[in-house]
Amino acid sequence: MxxxxxxxxxxxxxxxxxxxxxxxxxxxxxxxxxxxxxxxxxxxxxxxxxxxxxxxxxxxxxxxxxxxxxxxxxxxxxxxxxxxxxxxxxxxxxxxxxxxxxxxxxxxxxxxxxxxxxxxxxxxxxxxxxxxxxxxxxxxxxxxxxxxxxxxxxxxxxxxxxxxxxxxxxxxxxxxxxxxxxxxxxxxxxxxxxxRFYDHFRTDKDAPARQPQLGTRTPVLSQDGHDLAAAIQTIMEIGDKALLDGSINDAFPGASIHVGSEADGRFTLYFQQEGLLRPLTAAELSDGTLRYLLLMAALLSPRPPSLMILNEPETSLHPDLLPALARLIARVSEETQVWVVSHASRLIAALNKADHCHSIxxxxxxxxxxxxxxxxxxxxxxxx
Known part of the structure; x- marks a missing residue:
């Protein structure tokens, strides 16, 4: 450390x-x-x-x-x-x-x-x-x-x-x-x-994370997040699936995610929200929801780094999502050293509740x- x-x-x-x-x-x-x-x-x-x-x-x-x-x-x-x-x-x-x-x-x-x-x-x-x-x-x-x-x-x-x-x-x-x-x-x-450094994931309509991508085992999410679906499927198979499901439910009560694989090997991420008759694809998600999923996939890597740095992770996130993100970061930081650079008061306050948090x-x-x-x-x- x-x-x-x-x-x-x-x-x-x-x-x-x-x-x-x-x-x-x-x-x-x-x-x-x-x-x-x-x-x-x-x-x-x-x-x-x-x-x-x-x-x-x-x-x-x-x-x-x-x-x-x-x-x-x-x-x-x-x-x-x-x-x-x-x-x-x-x-x-x-x-x-x-x-x-x-x-x-x-x-x-x-x-x-x-x-x-x-x-x-x-x-x-x-x-x-x-x-x-x-x-x-x-x-x-x-x-x-x-x-x-x-x-x-x-x-x-x-x-x-x-x-x-x-x-x-x-x-x-x-x-x-x-x-x-x-x-x-x-x-x-x-x-x-x-x-590992993560900052400013793209969430615009043409963002790589919104498009179906060829999937291979992905224990580490890429910098641009294009392999989001493969990274989440990897967490489900060899990572902490219980923590993944709990993090989704913490941020979006009643929601769940799964990954579909096409015949050509392309992976598509599906997000099922409570009350909807069909799941939403990554292309249909709001910027904030997609960004939360990207941060979650980065934090829950089955191959945890010695140090992870998140630069302004609150970008595009609704303030109500920040406490759930803080709880996930605090949980992951028990096993991996984490830096968070932020000016979101609600996220900072939630992170400071962790006993092992030091604020500068x-x-x-x-x-x-x-x-x-x-x-x-x-x-x-x-x-x-």
Whole structure:
């Protein structure tokens, strides 16, 4: 389980450290930085998939993701005694991302390259990566360390170099994830690769989830939800069918679902509501009903991930559906760590009823995202 996340110099996040729980709810007004915190976690996930540099390019390049304010917000600036202003930088401009877990922890530092004649001179470079055991990165707890092109691993009380020519544009997960020579790298890479992100399922009339699709066993719902019918049928056969039926009845009393298979192998989802003489197909469902079914299929995966992140799951849902969704999320979070990014007060209130829920409220202070009422002693221990 992730126990803390730390972000420095990413968009509106100047320096943020936040504790995490089995169920973590991220809240705050519009513009407070919820989306930036969500995107930073996606960037962390890309390190294990070989796509962190490409992800930064899609965001406009590394320089466009840097914190745009002063290097430090002084006490005088916060007291409005002087104007917010910059000055000579005391350190290099770098983007830093990291997390602590109850097993292995990880951080990555990205920066701008040395000016050169290469056509790729604006590509961000990975300057440093560290894997350690425990909550705080100390020399004694470090297991694998990458500085520039060289990677070394701890061997008892000594260090041994395991790679000397790591490209600046690839993570150590791309070159060293070997279960024999670098078991920590391999295990952490597989842990991160299990993370799943779900945001903004399409529910318009042409949404893939509304169309009959060729069905195969689907223990993990796809990002666009096109395999919804196959995912639900998989849950019925090898997953928790009782919880599936209970979640449907909790949200839509008296309703049920089943999946029909055509001769050509296409699956169609049918939704039977109390009082109707025939079931409705996915093409006939309201946006809110279809979205609830998509979230349910994602949450009840027979192959649960190490971490699931739901970004604004309340979109298109009627407020009366939010308590049922919250109960399902709370139930699933007992076995899978779940993040929920939301500004729906009714969903947040229902999630906070769970004993294992931790709520993080964000706000902005002089353009910088911070955790409301979090002092230095409330921050998780962290050292870059």
């Amino acid at each position: 992730l126990t803390a996340i730390a972000i420095r110099n990413y968009r509106s996040i100047l320096d943020l450290k936040a504790p995490l729980s089995q169920l973590t709810v991220i809240t705050g007004p519009n513009g407070s930085g919820k989306s930036n915190l969500y995107k930073s976690l996606r960037l962390l996930a890309e390190t294990a998939r070989g796509g962190v540099v490409h992800s930064l390019a899609r965001e406009g390049g590394l320089e466009s993701t840097f914190w745009a304010g002063p290097e430090k917000l002084t006490r005088s600036m916060k007291a409005r005694e002087v104007e917010v202003q910059g000055g000579p930088r005391q350190s290099r401009v770098q983007l830093q991302l990291g997390f602590a877990s109850d097993a292995f922890s990880y951080s990555i530092t990205l920066g701008l390259p040395v000016p050169s004649t290469s056509a790729f001179s604006l590509d961000p470079e990975i300057k440093r990566e560290v894997i350690w055991h425990g909550s705080v990165c100390r020399p004694a707890s470090s297991l694998v360390e990458r500085k520039g092109p060289m990677v070394r691993a701890r061997d008892g009380r000594q260090w041994r170099v395991i790679h000397e020519h790591t490209p600046s544009f690839t993570s150590l997960f791309d070159t060293l994830a070997d279960p024999v020579s670098a078991p920590e790298v391999f295990q952490l890479r597989e842990f991160i690769r299990q993370w 409220e964000l706000e902005k202070e002089f353009g910088a995202t911070k955790v409301v009422d979090q002092g230095m002693l409330d921050e998780p221990p962290w050292q870059w």
